[in-house]
Amino acid sequence: MREGLKKVVRYAASFFLIVTLNFALPRLMPGDPVKNLIGEDVYVSEGVMEELRAGMGLDRPLYEQFTAYIGDLLRLDLGYSYHLHSPVADILRDRIGWTLLFVGVSVLLGTALGTLLGAYAGWKPETKANRLACCGFITLSCTPPYFLALLCLEIFAFKLGLFPFKGFYDVPTPGSIAHHMFLPVTVMALFSASRNFLIMRGSVIQEKGQLYALYARAKGLYDTSILFRHVIKNASLPIITLLALDFGFLFSGALFTEIVFSLNGMGTLIYDAIIGKDYPVLQGSFLVIALAVLLANMLADLLYEVADPRVRRPA
Amino acid sequence: MNILLEIKDLNVSFQGNETENKNENKSENKKEIKNETKKENETGTVTAVSCLSISIREKETLALVGETGCGKSVVAHAIMRLLPPESRVRGTIEFGGKNLLGLREKEMAKLRGKEISIIFQNPSLALNPVYSIGNQLAEPLRIHGQEKGKGKEKKKTEALSKVAGALKRVGFSNPHEYMGYYPSWCSGGMNQRFLIAASTILDPVLLIADEPSKGLDRDRVSELENEFKGLKEKSETALLLISHDLGFVRRLADRVAVMYAGEIVEIADTSSLFESPRHPYTRGLLNSLPERGFVPIPGLSPPLSSPPAGCRFHPRCNVKEKRCMQEHPKLKESNGRAVRCFLCP
Numbered sequence: 001m002r003e004g005l006k007k008v009v010r011y012a013a014s015f016f017l018i019v020t021l022n023f024a025l026p027r028l029m030p031g032d033p034v035k036n037l038i039g040e041d042v043y044v045s046e047g048v049m050e051e052l053r054a055g056m057g058l059d060r061p062l063y064e065q066f067t068a069y070i071g072d073l074l075r076l077d078l079g080y081s082y083h084l085h086s087p088v089a090d091i092l093r094d095r096i097g098w099t100l101l102f103v104g105v106s107v108l109l110g111t112a113l114g115t116l117l118g119a120y121a122g123w124k125p126e127t128k129a130n131r132l133a134c135c136g137f138i139t140l141s142c143t144p145p146y147f148l149a150l151l152c153l154e155i156f157a158f159k160l161g162l163f164p165f166k167g168f169y170d171v172p173t174p175g176s177i178a179h180h181m182f183l184p185v186t187v188m189a190l191f192s193a194s195r196n197f198l199i200m201r202g203s204v205i206q207e208k209g210q211l212y213a214l215y216a217r218a219k220g221l222y223d224t225s226i227l228f229r230h231v232i233k234n235a236s237l238p239i240i241t242l243l244a245l246d247f248g249f250l251f252s253g254a255l256f257t258e259i260v261f262s263l264n265g266m267g268t269l270i271y272d273a274i275i276g277k278d279y280p281v282l283q284g285s286f287l288v289i290a291l292a293v294l295l296a297n298m299l300a301d302l303l304y305e306v307a308d309p310r311v312r313r314p315a
Numbered sequence: 316m317n318i319l320l321e322i323k324d325l326n327v328s329f330q331g332n333e334t335e336n337k338n339e340n341k342s343e344n345k346k347e348i349k350n351e352t353k354k355e356n357e358t359g360t361v362t363a364v365s366c367l368s369i370s371i372r373e374k375e376t377l378a379l380v381g382e383t384g385c386g387k388s389v390v391a392h393a394i395m396r397l398l399p400p401e402s403r404v405r406g407t408i409e410f411g412g413k414n415l416l417g418l419r420e421k422e423m424a425k426l427r428g429k430e431i432s433i434i435f436q437n438p439s440l441a442l443n444p445v446y447s448i449g450n451q452l453a454e455p456l457r458i459h460g461q462e463k464g465k466g467k468e469k470k471k472t473e474a475l476s477k478v479a480g481a482l483k484r485v486g487f488s489n490p491h492e493y494m495g496y497y498p499s500w501c502s503g504g505m506n507q508r509f510l511i512a513a514s515t516i517l518d519p520v521l522l523i524a525d526e527p528s529k530g531l532d533r534d535r536v537s538e539l540e541n542e543f544k545g546l547k548e549k550s551e552t553a554l555l556l557i558s559h560d561l562g563f564v565r566r567l568a569d570r571v572a573v574m575y576a577g578e579i580v581e582i583a584d585t586s587s588l589f590e591s592p593r594h595p596y597t598r599g600l601l602n603s604l605p606e607r608g609f610v611p612i613p614g615l616s617p618p619l620s621s622p623p624a625g626c627r628f629h630p631r632c633n634v635k636e637k638r639c640m641q642e643h644p645k646l647k648e649s650n651g652r653a654v655r656c657f658l659c660p
Contacts, residue, residue, distance in 0.1 A: 216443070218395055233443075310444055
């Protein structure tokens with residue numbers, strides 16, 4: 001129970017830190033925030049700028065601004081984007097579903113594929129097929145996803161015309177979405193699989209030399225049933241950690257893939273926001289992504305407790 | 316009594332060179348095992364066990380004693396065919412009319428855990444950390460599930476009661492509580508007993524106990540002794556006891572084989588071995604016991620990669636003669652005892 005309390009405190013602290021950083025970062029940036037907000041290409045008179053500054057509370061002391069910021073957050077108000085003329089929360093709500101779908105499916109597919117192939121490659125590392133797979137996945141893991149995405153786009157969409165170039169759908173039907181999502185999901189899944197493959201392979205090679213694996217053989221288990229019944233559960237523990245890490249990593253990796261495939265998810269939103277200096281959107285996106293990663297870590301923490309009895313204590 | 320397991324001329328060697336390894340494996344498949352000795356010297360081979368012949372009768376307890384590194388555990392693993400692929404095993408191991416070394420891996424897997432079981436040295440590592448004790452104890456039942464055609468539920472309850480029975484047999488009065496435990500929550504002594512329960516749950520014909528008393532304190536060792544005694548009374552199991560705890564061996568074994576540097580130097584029944592040891596090494600071992608005055612054997616046991624010429628014990632022997640240094644003595648048998656020494660009758 002005390003362990004649980006410690007964890008809650010730790011996550012609460014990270015949450016608070018994230019919020020604080022998110023509050024502080026834009027205020028630490030050089031230049032006038034109001035000018036930044038409006039953008040460089042629009043001319044606004046001094047009076048209007050003062051008015052805006054007062055409207056956003058930027059003339060008040062920092063701690064008041066901070067409490068106001070927290071209050072806004074509690075009301076799920078992330079500010080207003082002057083570029084897109086819409087509240088940031090609404091924009092994010094619109095976009096994040098797509099990115100979650102895209103990243104979620106890719107991570108799940110990649111983890112499943114990478115774990116299984118990696119386990120088998122670790123079990124029989126000396127066979128030719130497994131050596132080849134290992135080489136392939138090392139190459140994949142060294143290739144930046146956006147490059148792979150460009151390559152896929154060039155070959156399968158431009159040259160072969162098998163897949164559409166851009167967007168999530170032409171008409172919002174599951175078939176059309178699947179067709180549009182195929183290439184980006186494949187790229188991200190392959191990338192995620194390559195990381196999982198390498199970790200799992202090493203993990204299985206290490207675990208299969210343990211005494212319990214030999215004892216499993218002494219009990220009468222045969223070949224791959226030792227792998228599936230005994231080794232795989234121990235070997236896949238690091239995968240849980242990687243899953244949480246990958247979540248954040250893929251979010252940022254998805255950014256470039258989304259740009260390449262012109263998918264209107266979080267990635268393109270952030271990209272456009274950076275190009276257009278749309279700080280409220282950036283601030284909101286960072287907060288949401290940071291929270292998503294925090295959540296993924298929390299989930300991994302909980303999963304560990306379920307999967308590994310060494311982490312928990314007898315009741 | 317019938318002979319249950321007979322090992323004849325067992326040789327186990329480990330290759331040092333990897334490429335050599337592959338060639339060796341191939342030649343093994345073709346059953347062309349010649350010019351062996353020549354190769355050995357070239358590639359830094361370690362011969363862990365050489366020309367070992369022992370037999371175990373039904374229900375008998377044979378103890379294998381000797382210093383650490385003399386090849387005791389290798390014998391145990393060779394019987395179970397659990398040695399790593401880089402090992403080379405020659406000779407015959409006959410069990411119930413079959414040569415175990417000639418069996419295919421799949422056939423061997425059917426014997427493992429059911430007819431021949433092993434208890435490893437390191438119980439806490441031999442149990443899988445992520446499965447519950449109950450799960451791991453029921454595993455042999457699942458693997459070698461005999462009765463087919465029964466409902467899954469019925470099988471499960473049957474397995475549960477069997478596991479509970481096995482846990483009770485090794486001294487856990489409330490087995491259902493311990494079934495939900497994990498190895499990391501339990502002490503080494505408890506894990507030891509879980510391991511014994513798991514290995515004996517199918518009443519194997521032969522149980523190999525590899526240093527079962529290692530790392531346990533005095534009380535635990537005497538508890539373990541009682542468990543083995545109880546096991547032998549209740550079932551038909553023959554026991555191959557591997558240990559360097561001589562007191563433990565004396566109280567449990569029917570016969571004792573003493574190993575030195577990969578070979579047997581003396582076999583005798585327990586009482587005659589302990590009362591009138593013949594081989595100088597056996598005498599040295601017994602003299603090093605605390606109750607006999609802690610007299611150590613001078614020197615160290617030789618590395619198995621280059622055993623000394625002649626009798627392997629001669630560098631440490633205090634009664635050696637000239638021929639001990641030149642000729643390698645054979646195991647001589649007389650009235651049920653066997654000794655590998657020129658100077659013994």
